[in-house]
Amino acid sequence: MNLDTYGILTAFYGVLIPSNGTMPSGSEIIAESDLHQLLEMTHKYAESIENVCEFISKESVSISKEGASNITDQNRVAILRSMESTMPSDFDMFLEATYLLYYSKPIIHQLIKWNTDEDADKNQLKPFDSSILDNISKREPFWREI
Numbered sequence: 001m002n003l004d005t006y007g008i009l010t011a012f013y014g015v016l017i018p019s020n021g022t023m024p025s026g027s028e029i030i031a032e033s034d035l036h037q038l039l040e041m042t043h044k045y046a047e048s049i050e051n052v053c054e055f056i057s058k059e060s061v062s063i064s065k066e067g068a069s070n071i072t073d074q075n076r077v078a079i080l081r082s083m084e085s086t087m088p089s090d091f092d093m094f095l096e097a098t099y100l101l102y103y104s105k106p107i108i109h110q111l112i113k114w115n116t117d118e119d120a121d122k123n124q125l126k127p128f129d130s131s132i133l134d135n136i137s138k139r140e141p142f143w144r145e146i
Contacts, residue, residue: 006032008068015076030101048093
């Protein structure tokens, strides 16, 4: 599938992640090239995204002869709902890819004040306190009684 084919998804990103005034919509942030780059990095989403593009294309043409570029957000929501019920695993992959692309953007990190530095003090987990298991470890395993 070529880069131009992914353009059909652009308006759907904005339906999945709408703007709320302080945060931009998915359509404003996610570019076709972002999806293309993701698909070059991993093939996890490739088949599902192709299926989603084909589904959207067919459904859009059934709504308007001009296709996806000439349908309303209400139509897009109906298409997404139909997709979710008829092809749930592809829908889930599309949704996952959309959120991954959106939240991988540095501007989104800044807006939600997300420190992505894994070594930062506030991102470190406290060492596990094994003493919390002391009481439970004294119990007999329940499955041995059955």
